[in-house]
Amino acid sequence: MLHTQGARPTLASVAAIAGVSRQTVSNVLNEPSRVQAETLAKVRAVLDEVNYRPHLAARQLRTKRSRVIGLRLEQVTDGINGAVLDRFLHAFTEGAQRHGYRISLFTADDDAGEIARYGELLDTTDIDAFVLTSTHHGDVRTEWLSARDIPFVTFGRPWALPHAAVSGTAPHAWVDVDGSFGTRSATEHLLSSGHRRIAFIGWPAGSGTGDERRLGWQQAMRTSGLGDDELDLLDLQTADGVNEGAAAIRSLTGHPAAPTAVVCASDSLALGALEASRSLGETFAVVGFDDTPVAAAIGLTSVAQPLIAVAEAALDLLIAQLEDRPDSTGHRLLPPRLVPRRSTATPPTTT
Amino acid sequence: MLHTQGARPTLASVAAIAGVSRQTVSNVLNEPSRVQAETLAKVRAVLDEVNYRPHLAARQLRTKRSRVIGLRLEQVTDGINGAVLDRFLHAFTEGAQRHGYRISLFTADDDAGEIARYGELLDTTDIDAFVLTSTHHGDVRTEWLSARDIPFVTFGRPWALPHAAVSGTAPHAWVDVDGSFGTRSATEHLLSSGHRRIAFIGWPAGSGTGDERRLGWQQAMRTSGLGDDELDLLDLQTADGVNEGAAAIRSLTGHPAAPTAVVCASDSLALGALEASRSLGETFAVVGFDDTPVAAAIGLTSVAQPLIAVAEAALDLLIAQLEDRPDSTGHRLLPPRLVPRRSTATPPTTT
Structure with a gap:
């Protein structure tokens, strides 16, 4: 061991051990390109050996960065x-x-x-x-x-x-x-399971995120052959929330388009939708958005953001x-x- | 308006408007007890008027506190x-x-x-x-x-x-x-609904928090008349987790004490317990701990910490x-x- 137990290494002690000036140690730390390769290697070996921790506060002051x-x-x-x-x-x-x-x-x-x-x-x-x-x-x-x-x-x-x-x-x-990629994938997943009339429970038009999520559902549904009139019928708009999702599902009873599945703009809406669906004795397929712990807990298919x-x-x-x-x-x-x-x-x- | 739009008020400008020295303004801000009541009122009125915001950084430097x-x-x-x-x-x-x-x-x-x-x-x-x-x-x-x-x-x-x-x-x-108050309340809630043989699903002895939660269940069960041998039979110990809670419930099939309810040390354990109970066609009453969003979502009785x-x-x-x-x-x-x-x-x- 080159350093005394408990004594904190300093620029001066590193310089003394390496047999160079303090300025050279400082250059190794801050401007290594100005230091000869051999000196660089020698000083760095000492820095490692003594476990030198450059004083971050001083470095911050110099770089004018607080990190x-x-x-x-x-x-x-x-x-x-x-x-x-x-x-x-x-x-x-x-x-x-x-x-x-x-x-x-x-x-x-x-x-x-x-x-x-x-x-x-x-x-x-x-x-x-x-x-x-x-x-x-x-x-x-x-x-x-x-x-x-x-x-x-x-x-x-x-x-x-x-x-x-x-x-x-x-x-x-x-x-x-x-978001539109997410709801498009969700809708395609339902289409591939045999669902044709898939409703969307989302937020009122005007929110960027909400409109994107509606868009993906619209795109997949149009590709599957649905016209705009049918899409309008299946587009349910509501504020976010568990109760709101449940209310949207209840509104589907006797719905002219008779949907069998819903894609939701959030897991909150989807949770309400799933619970209302069960309590009505219906078997709507439900997809949420965000893959929250609640989705995993209740077995809710959901769209996961790569956080x-x-x-x-x-x-x-x-x-x-x-x-x-x-x-x-x-x-x-x-x-x-x-x-x-x-x-x-x-x-x-x-x- | 006493101040020019856009110009940030300073000690000097406040002093000029109030007709006092900069030191007096400084005293009003930092050592008001040294300032005469009349002057204090006058300077404070100007400070309010110009919406003076003392420079927190300077104050921090003085008080040696970073907040x-x-x-x-x-x-x-x-x-x-x-x-x-x-x-x-x-x-x-x-x-x-x-x-x-x-x-x-x-x-x-x-x-x-x-x-x-x-x-x-x-x-x-x-x-x-x-x-x-x-x-x-x-x-x-x-x-x-x-x-x-x-x-x-x-x-x-x-x-x-x-x-x-x-x-x-x-x-x-x-x-x-x-924690022991929480599990005692949970156990008493189950006892008052008619349950007598109530199991506890908790963590192995040795964790402070876990032992406290076990203690509350033990206290309520002893008060209800159960002996230590019966308590030992009903005390299930496992690592935390949804799968662990499910496994604990499955271990109750044919259990000598034939419990009808479980108090759990966490909502994760309780979620697993509830799902396993349903998939076995059993109707164990289940209580969790922490009142997480998942508990609210799945209708799980739980103990809420006053965060x-x-x-x-x-x-x-x-x-x-x-x-x-x-x-x-x-x-x-x-x-x-x-x-x-x-x-x-x-x-x-x-x-």
Whole structure:
């Protein structure tokens, strides 16, 4: 052992052991390209030997980077749909830590509150960047950050500018999951089991995420030969929630299109749909969205978002900005995956 | 309006408007007791008028407080039991924000990793305190922090010293939920519905939390007249998990004590128990623990931890330490609440 037990290695002690100047050790740590290969190898061997931990605070001061990423913790709703953002938070925090970043968490009641919080954090702390979740039409948060040149990435595409997003000229970095791909897969799964009249229980038109999820169902149904009039009949719109999903199913009794299956925009809606279906003695096949723990628990087929990949992509796009890499306003649209379970295992009882 | 639109008010501008010195404005902000009442009122009126926001960073520098609380985000397990800690995180973050504190999140694989992370954070950032979750026997994290005089509070009592904890000489601040109260309530609920032979599905002896939950069931069963031999027969021990709960129920077929109901140490175990019970065509009454979203979704009676109250108490004990108030090593043991649902709605079919 080259170092005394308990004494913390310093630049000076490393320099003494390696027989070089302190400046050389500093160069090895901070500007290795300026150091000769032989010296580099020798000093690095000593650094490893004494388990030298560069003082991060000093490094941060030098690079003017805090390595802190701000993230708003969204409010818990029914504990079902919120699980997705909690899982994203876990994945993002783990990924960020691997890259030497920490997460600073805050809460806000709405977009205005979130912006106020950005201002406060930027005023009072060192924060490198923000991650935004739940983007929506007319999202003023991204404008605010863009106008101030503050690095950020969104989980959710910029809905205000769908065409810009699709054509690759998105105004900021974003990661999203292809919702229409998810509901299209779900609908095709039901079609392949023999269902023909498949309803969609989703949110009223106007929400970016909800409209995307409706779109995938529409696409698959049109491909299967359904006309727009029939589609309209099968398109049930409601607020999100377990009770709302149950009410939608009850409204199907004596429905002119007599659907045998439903694709839902969320697991909350699907849970209500499944329970109402059972209590009516019906056997509607039901698919949810988000593959929450509740879906796994009750045997509900659901569409799973690849949250670890989302977190990794978001981190990658954020670090690209912080390091001034060219893809700093890039975006990634990731496909979700259908997880088939009991709720879609039986073919339609009426055709 | 006394101030120019867009110009940010400063000590100097406030002083100019109020007709006092900058030092007086500073005194009003930091040492109001040194300022005459009339001057205080005048300056405060100007501060309000111009919406002066004291520069928190400067204040932090002066008070040597960062107003940052570190918290380890625990790994997601089956997405069922983890929901409790996610809900605690939400409640704690919201409470902390109301008190002007932010949460710095990190992850770790185990206690040693968590301690390494404490060291790194303390070395490199300003952090005021830590919140620890999932305390257990021989928890080295609390020793490490105590030895260094670092403010912290635990969600979970100090299991290594149960007697000290109970007698009020706990070595550190903690908040916990009274698990034995919860399972006692659950067992009494079943007894009052006519069940007599009630099994317990819990974790092997040795985990503080698990032993507490077993204790409450034992207490209620003894009070109902059961002897220790019968209790031993009804005490099923297994690892946590949905499959484990199902296996425990299947082991009850032809069981000598012929139980009609089970109290479980977790919702994961209870979910497995309920599903296995249904697939066997049995009608075991089942109670879970933690009142997770899954319990609500499947109609499972469960014991709910008062997580908002836990978060408030933890924050209160933490701030007491940071402000050197006398109850800085206090503790709070909060009672949980039984949430009855369908899974315990039917009386026993055999007696």
